[in-house]
Amino acid sequence: MLGPNPDPLCRSTNDRRAGSCRLDQKPQTPDKLLTDIADYVADHQVDSELAYNTARWCLMDSIGCGLLALRFPACTKLMGPLTPHPTTPPGGVPVPGTNYRLDPVKAAFDIGCMIRWLDYNDTWLAAEWGHPSDNLGALLACSDYRCRYEDTPLVVRDVLTAMIKAYEIQGVLALENAFNQVGLDHVLLVRVASTAVATQLLGGSHQQTVHAVSNAWLDGGALRAYRHKPNTGRRKSWAAGDATSRAVRLAFMARGGEMGYPTALSAKTWGFCDALLGGNQLSVSQPFSTYVMENILFKVSFPAEFHAQTAVEAALKLHPTIRDRLGGIQKIKIETQSAAVRIIDKTGALHNPADRDHCLQYMIAIGLLHGTLTANHYEEETAADPRIDRLRQKMEVVENPAYSRDYLDPDKRSIANSIQIFFDDGTVSDLVSVEYPIGHQRRRDECIPLLKMKFKSNLNPSGKDSQNKMLCSLFEDPQRLDEMPVTNFMNLLQA
DSSP, rough: OOOOOOOOOSSSSHHHTTTOOOOSOOOOOOOOOHHHHHHHHHHOOOEEEEEEEEHHHHHHHHHHHHHHTTOOHHHHOOOSSSSSSSSOSOOOOTTTTTSSSEEEHHHHHHHHHHHHTTSSSSSSEEESSEOOOGGGHHHHHHHHHHHHHSSOOOOOHHHHHHHHHHHHHHHHHHTTTGGGTBBOOTTOOOOHHHHHHHHTTOOOOHHHHHHHHHHHHHTTOOBBBGGSTTTOOOOHHHHHHHHHHHHHHHHHOOOOOOOOOOOTTTTTTSSSSHHHTOOOOOOOOSSSSSSHHHHHHOOOOOOOOOGHHHHHHHHHHHHHTTTTTTEEEEEEEOOOOOOOHHHOOOOOOOOSHHHHHHHHHHHHHHHHSOOOOOOOGGGGHHTOOOHHHHHHHHHEEEEEEEHHHHOOOTTTTEEEEEEEEEESSOOOOOOOESOOOOSSSSGHHHHHHHHHHHHHHHHOSSSSSHHHHHHHTTTTTTHHHSSHHHHHHHHHHOO
8 A cells, every 4th residue: 555645735844744644535556567567576486498598698698798898988988986986885786897886776877888888789679679688787786786785695596587577577568569659768668677676686575566666657768869860879878777777776765665656657647658658558468477588589690770680691691792893883772671661771971889880771881891790880980981871872771561560470570671782784683681680589599609609709808718718607507607696696797
């Protein structure tokens, strides 16, 4: 039951603040989605070994993505204490790859920021898009804090369970709710999922989880402007860190007794659905279980927005046959899904790496020119190559309706792209189509060996060889990983 609502007619200010005047009204029943989420994080028993196996690879990959991001100053300058004169006491939560130990809220920001920075972490595509490993900022910060400072014996298996649940909340809510259609960014789902699972990791009760999640919804949603022309910028790389750190704050507040708002979603006029969705209701098409983790998409080969992964793969297949004919290209025809047209079909000037890694034409041009695509290709040195814009100007991007249908088909979830090149002499290249990226569940056997190679290449090249070898061997030994105390795991990740 929520705390009493102060009567505005109470005789004294002190009485109002204390809530000592009682209203004769029944307590409100929380919105069903709030209680469904709280029920799931509190009571659902995960028994899917496929989900746990996949979660281990997700954890490995996310750590690797974060360590790779530390090579880029634009990321590292956002990390560490907020002020040059930090007031936090000694101790704190370790931030992987650094010497920082920070309070859980700032640690969650730093971990979430570094994992997401290069657009290289795992992905979920549906009516809404997103990156469920964004939640790891909250999950690692809260589990380490609870284990380190509250003597709660959490192990990595507990983190994997928390991952499965956070992925599921974010991913199931994304299946049929297109927040992007009303201009809201997908990180609002990171905030909701992280808040729910962080509250549980911190030992919060069912009621406290409901309270925390209601506040997460009341925060509304960030605007997608920073992901789109003409405002594309680095915020898209730290937005997840911002969302997951906010979640940690809300979880701690709820655990401390802060009230919730039972109809945060359904309240007339002022609730989430009326205020931000035009009165449309949130749709949840299936119960929360382990579906999302079992079907997560990995970015294995390229640090690129996921809707372009198969396009870059197609460009690499064309590279050997057209690299000596680049000057004779008349037109490059690209067929893609509607989501890619909406998000990454960009013409005109590109102003920074964040702009370039969300431009379908730029990524394809790099693949055609170089036969590869790495994070460094988004930096100024490569972007200054005039051949890139010459190729972009020759590209024609069109939606293929069949690709759009298969993208939303729950039995397929394809992310198809095709490329065909037309030359001045009248000849035409092969039509190269790629329906499923290497990181898709349908290509999992092909994916895992490459995912391991990606992790090894992302480890700090100047780090301790013994530490790098220990990390690699740890992820090859599921039982040892699962049983490792969270604090030992986080200590191992520090520089």
